[in-house]
Amino acid sequence: xxxxxxxxxxxxxxxxxxxxxxxxxxxxxxxxxxxxxxxxxxxxxxxxxxxxxxxxxxxxxxxxxxxxxxxxxxxxxxxxxxxxxxxxxxxxxxxxxxxxxxxxxxxxxxxxx
Amino acid sequence: xxxxxxxxxxxxxxxxxxxxxxxxxxxxxxxxxxxxxxxxxxxxxxxxxxxxxxxxxxxxxxxxxxxxxxxxxxxxxxxxxxxxxxxxxxxxxxxxxxxxxxxxxxxxxxxx
Numbered sequence: 001x002x003x004x005x006x007x008x009x010x011x012x013x014x015x016x017x018x019x020x021x022x023x024x025x026x027x028x029x030x031x032x033x034x035x036x037x038x039x040x041x042x043x044x045x046x047x048x049x050x051x052x053x054x055x056x057x058x059x060x061x062x063x064x065x066x067x068x069x070x071x072x073x074x075x076x077x078x079x080x081x082x083x084x085x086x087x088x089x090x091x092x093x094x095x096x097x098x099x100x101x102x103x104x105x106x107x108x109x110x111x112x113x
Numbered sequence: 114x115x116x117x118x119x120x121x122x123x124x125x126x127x128x129x130x131x132x133x134x135x136x137x138x139x140x141x142x143x144x145x146x147x148x149x150x151x152x153x154x155x156x157x158x159x160x161x162x163x164x165x166x167x168x169x170x171x172x173x174x175x176x177x178x179x180x181x182x183x184x185x186x187x188x189x190x191x192x193x194x195x196x197x198x199x200x201x202x203x204x205x206x207x208x209x210x211x212x213x214x215x216x217x218x219x220x221x222x223x224x225x
Contacts, residue, residue, distance in 0.1 A: 006155075009153075032212055034212075034213065034214075042218075043203060043216040043217060043218050043219055044156065044203070044216050045216070046213050046214070046215075049212070049213065089155055089156065093212070098161055098163065098169055099144060099163070099207060099212070100146075100158055100161060100171065101146075101156075101158070101214060102158075102172075103148075103155040103156040103157070104155055105153060105154060105155040106153075106155045
């Protein structure tokens with residue numbers, strides 16, 4: 001079945017710097033790749049997603065890139081701010097009728113003021 | 114109700130007891146999901162339902178059961194709780210058009 005690996009598990013950056021989180025997936029038929037942000041004690045919330053027919057998508061300071069050949073996708077956060085500190089999860093959707101999401105193990109991002 | 118809700122917020126349970134976690138959504142989403150979240154393991158799918166009357170198994174279904182009698186409700190039952198089921202449980206529903214999954218606030222369950 002689908003497997004999603006996420007790196008790094010923790011990431012510490014200075015405020016204003018960029019942060020990059022990378023994920024790889026195993027099922028080449030996966031076609032939907034969301035990223036979720038989870039603040040401490042809160043629910044995961046979608047911050048950006050990308051479909052397999054697109055190579056890059058941006059939303060203000062956040063961008064996601066997808067390389068279908070290599071089966072990896074990345075989250076890029078520019079001009080990081082302390083409120084970006086959270087755990088980020090990538091996920092891949094299996095190409096079947098269940099639309100199940102398989103999640104990576106998460107990256108804890110700390111933005112130092 | 115606005116969005117997706119879960120009850121209880123937290124629960125401490127003795128091993129061997131039966132427990133039902135409740136999940137309700139008012140967005141008329143057809144698909145609903147139950148995940149457990151453990152430190153370092155991310156979110157793992159327990160069971161899902163694509164529409165009322167149907168359910169399916171996820172990655173870690175053992176020890177759990179679900180039912181989907183109607184569109185709004187998707188309860189998760191632990192028939193005989195064990196300490197390894199100590200976790201945070203999230204319910205989610207999916208917007209069919211966009212594919213986005215919306216998560217509930219979670220239930221923190223401790224099995225002693």
